[in-house]
Amino acid sequence: ARPRVGYFYAGKKSAQALGDTMNNMKVKDFQSMPVVVRESVSVYDAICQMFLEDVGTLFVVDEQSLLVGVLSRKDLLRTSIGRQELNQIPVHIIMTRMPNITTCKKSESLIEVSRRLIEQQIDAVPVVAEEPAGLRVTGRITKTTITRAFLSLSESHEL
């Protein structure tokens, strides 16, 4: 066999493979860890948790760790400029609740999830697993995930 010379670079796929790569981008390969809070915590503590974990969306779970709500940075900002005492309001008062929560499953494609983010005008969706009692949160997909995926398409192919 001919030796591979220095300028031979096999790290990138051809542009022709881009469509296949894009179709094969699955939630399970791109998801981040979810950050969850209990429904009884205060808005103040939720905001602190959001800064500590540096995320834009928190998922709210019940005692069995099943999904009951979602808190966006926007929800928390809206509440924080109100007149209420943030230590006194539990997050379940201000969160978006089931069944009004958009979710995704780990086997779905990123294309499908990106459509959901745009159509629902949300920044993130929880990755969930269906259980008899409800939905268990196993991950998160955000617009950051999609931006990273978009960038990886260009970095992994010869464009």
Added chain:
Amino acid sequence: ARPRVGYFYAGKKSAQALGDTMNNMKVKDFQSMPVVVRESVSVYDAICQMFLEDVGTLFVVDEQSLLVGVLSRKDLLRTSIGRQELNQIPVHIIMTRMPNITTCKKSESLIEVSRRLIEQQIDAVPVVAEEPAGLRVTGRITKTTITRAFLSLSESHEL
């Protein structure tokens, strides 16, 4: 010529064209309108403006409409849980200032801007035009823009 029959659908490009399409995605074709505030407005008014315009990032400009700062939802949330009176603090106290602002130009590719969003860990960049006195803000690119671009790649090609 053979008549085009009902199942002939010419609206999508081939998957082979995906790389070219992606390379040719320019800031000027995808940018949104920028939402700007003056550096003298209060944090409270900036938050109201953010909700009114439903954006996640505000750009701060001086009297000549030149870029002087950026305010994220995170900056505003951090300030709103502090002890200060939000009506009393002008945004120039809490904003990220020039020259620490990541920007882009309308002729740049979305790939390059998405790299900047990920590397700098920011949600949005202003699209700017260089002028002798400074940078004029002419648009914005956000992670929503990139998510929309990612989705449009799949919708405009036969994957």
